[in-house]
Amino acid sequence: MTPNDVSILFLTLRVALCATLVILPLGVGAGWLLARRAGGFRPLVETVLSLPLVLPPTAVGLLLLQALRPRGMAGRLLDSVGIELLFTWKAAVVATAVMSFPLLVRPARTAFEEIDPRLLAMGRSLGSSPVRVFGRVALPLAWRGILAGTLLAFCRALGEFGATILVAGNIPGRTQTLSLAIFQRTQVGQDQAAMRLVALTVVIAFVTVLASELVARRRSQRTAV
Amino acid sequence: MIDLDVSLPLARFPLRIETTLSGQAVAVLGPSGAGKTSLLECIAGLRRKASGRIVVSGTTVMDSGRRMFLPAERRRIGYVPQDALLFPHLTVEDNVRFGMRRGAAGESLYRESVAILEIGDLTQRYPATLSGGERQRVALARAIATEPRLLLLDEPLAAVDQQLKGRILPYLLRIRDELRIPFLYVTHNAGEARTVAKEAIVLREGGVAFAGPSDEALRSVTVIDPEARFDNVLAGVLDAETALGETASLRVGSAVFAVPAEEAQAPGRAVFAVAPEDVLVSTKPLSGVSARNVRPGAVISREVSGATAWIRIGSVGLEWTARLTLAAADELELLPGSPVWIAVKSHAFRRLR
Numbered sequence: 001m002t003p004n005d006v007s008i009l010f011l012t013l014r015v016a017l018c019a020t021l022v023i024l025p026l027g028v029g030a031g032w033l034l035a036r037r038a039g040g041f042r043p044l045v046e047t048v049l050s051l052p053l054v055l056p057p058t059a060v061g062l063l064l065l066q067a068l069r070p071r072g073m074a075g076r077l078l079d080s081v082g083i084e085l086l087f088t089w090k091a092a093v094v095a096t097a098v099m100s101f102p103l104l105v106r107p108a109r110t111a112f113e114e115i116d117p118r119l120l121a122m123g124r125s126l127g128s129s130p131v132r133v134f135g136r137v138a139l140p141l142a143w144r145g146i147l148a149g150t151l152l153a154f155c156r157a158l159g160e161f162g163a164t165i166l167v168a169g170n171i172p173g174r175t176q177t178l179s180l181a182i183f184q185r186t187q188v189g190q191d192q193a194a195m196r197l198v199a200l201t202v203v204i205a206f207v208t209v210l211a212s213e214l215v216a217r218r219r220s221q222r223t224a225v
Numbered sequence: 226m227i228d229l230d231v232s233l234p235l236a237r238f239p240l241r242i243e244t245t246l247s248g249q250a251v252a253v254l255g256p257s258g259a260g261k262t263s264l265l266e267c268i269a270g271l272r273r274k275a276s277g278r279i280v281v282s283g284t285t286v287m288d289s290g291r292r293m294f295l296p297a298e299r300r301r302i303g304y305v306p307q308d309a310l311l312f313p314h315l316t317v318e319d320n321v322r323f324g325m326r327r328g329a330a331g332e333s334l335y336r337e338s339v340a341i342l343e344i345g346d347l348t349q350r351y352p353a354t355l356s357g358g359e360r361q362r363v364a365l366a367r368a369i370a371t372e373p374r375l376l377l378l379d380e381p382l383a384a385v386d387q388q389l390k391g392r393i394l395p396y397l398l399r400i401r402d403e404l405r406i407p408f409l410y411v412t413h414n415a416g417e418a419r420t421v422a423k424e425a426i427v428l429r430e431g432g433v434a435f436a437g438p439s440d441e442a443l444r445s446v447t448v449i450d451p452e453a454r455f456d457n458v459l460a461g462v463l464d465a466e467t468a469l470g471e472t473a474s475l476r477v478g479s480a481v482f483a484v485p486a487e488e489a490q491a492p493g494r495a496v497f498a499v500a501p502e503d504v505l506v507s508t509k510p511l512s513g514v515s516a517r518n519v520r521p522g523a524v525i526s527r528e529v530s531g532a533t534a535w536i537r538i539g540s541v542g543l544e545w546t547a548r549l550t551l552a553a554a555d556e557l558e559l560l561p562g563s564p565v566w567i568a569v570k571s572h573a574f575r576r577l578r
Binding site: 116118119121122123124125126127128129136137140141 | 269270271296297298299300301302303304306310312313314323324367368371
């Protein structure tokens with residue numbers, strides 16, 4: 001591994017970690033609301049939240065680019081508080097966050113749905129407010145599902161390509177993550193250098209997915225008691 | 226004192242309960258699906274669709290006319306559902322502590338709850354490893370640790386068939402006498418209901434079929450609830466000192482009964498049950514029988530359901546229920562006022578714990 005490889009690895013990990021941290025509270029909140037609120041809008045909301053899974057990543061990237069450009073909707077807001085986002089590593093964070101969000105929401109929602117609603121009612125009956133019941137009953141019972149979803153979302157964030165390249169570009173040393181670097185090196189014929197990065201991504205992905213599998217397994221064993 | 230004027234739409238019929246309960250302890254009887262659990266959930270504040278008015282010892286917890294609905298967490302009503310609903314991720318101790326106040330007062334209440342329900346040995350276990358009866362006891366301890374102004378207990382139908390283990394009744398008697406927390410107790414065992422509560426309501430298809438003294442409730446339960454049991458429940462003091470040969474003696478009021486000696490290992494307060502099938506009825510004085518408990522009495526009433534005759538007999542200051550076949554009851558000509566002798570062998574006395 002060259003020093004360059006190492007810096008690419010760290011940038012990638014930083015982007016993926018930040019994206020995961022950003023979507024964690026949002027994804028848990030969305031999963032909770034989807035599991036507990038059976039409104040008429042629910043199918044619509046779920047479809048919208050799942051779109052990043054099925055749309056071409058470049059399409060999502062282009063939509064983000066439109067929104068984030070200085071005269072776009074979100075762009076103006078960011079401009080007014082003096083944040084420059086496009087073509088920085090933060091833009092990569094936004095792109096990967098949007099793309100991996102559905103992977104966290106779905107397992108979180110399933111984990112919350114598995115909780116007997118009467119257990120939550122019992123928490124209320126014992127004097128806890130809805131917020132405290134969420135913290136003392138719902139979260140402890142759903143954390144394995146949430147963790148599995150978080151690891152999955154993190155993996156997705158590590159490999160995000162299409163949306164990232166549109167909003168963050170492919171600037172070596174600044175926004176060039178692992179997947180972008182692999183693409184770029186194969187384009188210029190540096191197949192061996194690309195293979196080193198591929199090996200790196202395989203190791204990270206393997207460890208993370210394995211961890212997520214182990215968490216899921218422990219979970220099914222526990223519910224079998 | 227509980228003022229109920231509740232309506233709730235249910236799948237098969239609407240729940241419509243309008244009654245005032247004045248007793249410290251009230252038994253709720255009636256067949257499965259009559260709305261007993263739904264009524265408890267309305268009082269506990271777990272049914273948002275309920276309408277009407279509920280006043281518990283002077284505090285209005287719901288009044289839909291004034292758009293008032295006190296959320297469950299502010300009602301201070303302890304609820305023990307049929308399936309106990311313990312938190313599976315918490316130990317027994319953490320379950321009991323869940324709704325407890327912090328501080329010294331809470332600590333002593335915790336110790337008291339654990340002691341009364343005799344769950345000291347279970348505190349570090351998880352709910353998945355407990356038996357049904359143990360879960361009920363933990364759920365009851367968890368409810369009383371919150372210092373409720375009212376307890377709601379829903380005993381599962383399955384528990385009624387368990388004769389000895391897993392019955393909540395002996396603990397309920399202690400809560401009634403030592404902590405003096407008012408409670409509503411749902412049970413299918415009309416005999417137990419009478420022992421634990423002076424007042425009873427009987428529900429049928431969402432409405433109140435009977436409200437009044439629990440002694441009288443028995444008669445309406447006979448007709449309404451085919452699954453009901455009419456155990457003769459005797460709450461007394463088990464005397465280890467006065468051994469009657471191979472048996473121990475149980476004092477209930479002024480009466481003394483011979484019970485199996487192996488039940489006398491823990492003397493003191495004890496609750497025994499005698500199944501109505503185990504009460505032998507004779508119209509002539511009995512002699513030369515092996516049964517250790519033979520007492521004179523008189524028939525109070527006779528109710529018939531199907532091929533069964535339920536004979537209520539007053540004897541030694543207690544009211545007994547004997548289950549006879551209709552043919553046997555007819556042959557003996559058992560009518561109210563008839564003098565009879567009842568015989569109960571000591572092994573028919575089974576201790577609830």
